[in-house]
Amino acid sequence: MAETIDVDVCIIGAGPVGGTLACRLGAAGIPTAIVDRAPLPPMEHPDFDGRAYAIAAGPRRVLEDAGLWDRLPFRPGAITDIRVTDGRIGRPASPLFLHFDSRDVITAPDAEAVGGAFGWMVEARSLRMAINARLAALPDVQVFAPAVATVERQPRTAIVRLAGGPTVTCRLVVAAEGRNSPLRRQAGILVTHLPYRQTGIVFAIAHERPHFGCALEHFLPAGPFAQLPMAPTDLAPNVSAIVWTERDDIARRMLALDDATFTREAARRLGDHLGAIRLLGRRWSYPLSAMLAHRYIDTRLALVGDAAHGVHPIAGQGLNLGFRDVAALAELVIAAIESHEDPGALPLLQRYQAERRPDNMMMLAATDILDRLFSNDVLPLRLARDVGIAAVHRIPPLKRLFMQQAMGALMA
Known part of the structure; x- marks a missing residue:
């Protein structure tokens, strides 16, 4: 019989947003599982590949709280x-x-x-190395990668079955799988594309x-x-x-x-x-x-990062919006557990959506207007x-x- 593991939160997707959320929750002592289809190697000395992230002042604090900023192996x-x-x-x-x-x-x-x-400016390889090392070092975080997850969400719990591995039960599933999120589709959440x-x-x-x-x-x-x-x-x-x-x-x-x-x-x-x-x-x-999801939540489910929204890179704010999702959701989850409340309950998820969706919609609108205003050669404009x-x-x-x-x- 497959082993069953019980945690408070299970995150599907170990990219920069999902990985940072797992580190933030783990740093607060919240039992957390994170699942990704790809392996998370140590990446001791990966080659420079030309990619970097622009991290704004506010989201930097998220990386600090997650214990990642001081672990970046290459100086920002x-x-x-x-x-x-x-x-x-x-x-x-x-x-x-x-x-x-x-x-x-x-x-x-x-x-x-x-x-x-x-x-x-943080090198992509630097953030990846910090996240992978931090995830492996946090005792309250269990990493399953590579692994394929099948998620069943019920009114009181969620069950995440890992192919060939254990079954994870949790009170909240977080979709951090990117723009083509299978969990978002499974929940029937519509999206608007521009x-x-x-x-x-x-x-x-x-x-x-x-x-x-x-x-x-x-x-x-x-x-x-x-x-x-x-x-x-x-x-x-x-x-x-x-x-x-x-x-x-x-x-x-x-x-x-x-x-x-x-x-x-x-x-x-x-x-x-x-x-x-x-x-x-x-x-x-x-x-x-x-891209903007019409809602960020469903039964025992919250969307973060590119699973919830995507904006034009004209202002360099795409990843920063994801980190602000992390900050908001982590704060709500940590407060709920410290108060012996349910971190996947509908009222908490509604507060998360009410806090993050207007901010993300405003940034989408602003970047869309900027691109349409500046990406043309019409003389009066x-x-x-x-x-x-x-x-x-x-x-x-x-x-x-x-x-x-x-x-x-x-x-x-």
Whole structure:
């Protein structure tokens, strides 16, 4: 007869959001199981692959509470300045720009609390290594990977059967499986999709001149081209991550180019402020769309991260929204268990949905509007947005509001 394991929470999906939630609950002493189809190897020395996450000031606290921030094996790169420009490929950027300086926007006591930066660039391999190591070290977390789960949710409990393994009983199942969540489909939760007919091309570059912690968001007719400052690696002293948004047809052509030609095309969009550039790691590409689940909860079920929502990367907030889901759900679950209440009860799940869905809907709407406003070459709109960028730059209260929203709100 198969072994039965009883926990409070079972998380399906061990990616950055699901893994962080398991670490946060485990750090609080909450018996937790986490299941993933893929193995979670130690990853002692994985190669640099060019991928990185922009972690805002508020969500950084989630990683700290989960015991992950201090365990990152590769130093994060601080984002201390952000420059927003508008232009066309191969031409100088508009002289009207928006510049955020962390010393102007983040004031004491917030500056000390968040390390004096808007956010940090964290290598994907670094976060993965920290999560895998932390999961293995937490006595209250049981990891099942690789494993295939069959989930049965009942009014008072949930049963997670692992193929060829034990059966896990719990009071709450969390779907952290990504945009194509099987648990969301099983629950009959509808989603709204917004296709953009754009592709995100992600890679890293080494460059001749230092970036001084400054991120660039350069708006081009086909979409934004972002340069995000990373910490030095063993491959180069000056490193940045690039998120290049392009129309699908052009993106396919760019991705088919050899490295030298691809690098020249990237440099045409980036400009020459960093000097000569070269590729580091490999190129990655992702079709871009927005998605929002019509509800985040069902019987004994909560959706987090990409299972619940997806936004355009124009503001770099996709993963940060997932971490804010983690913060909200973990706080509710921990408080419920400490009060000897049911962490999977409907009232708790309704509070989670009421807290997170409006925030995520606002970010989806904001990023959608920004993409539609900036990803075009219509002259009146170009003039209007250039004037708007310059106006925000010159109005300190409005500038501060924009920055707090864009970087995930300091106290989120």
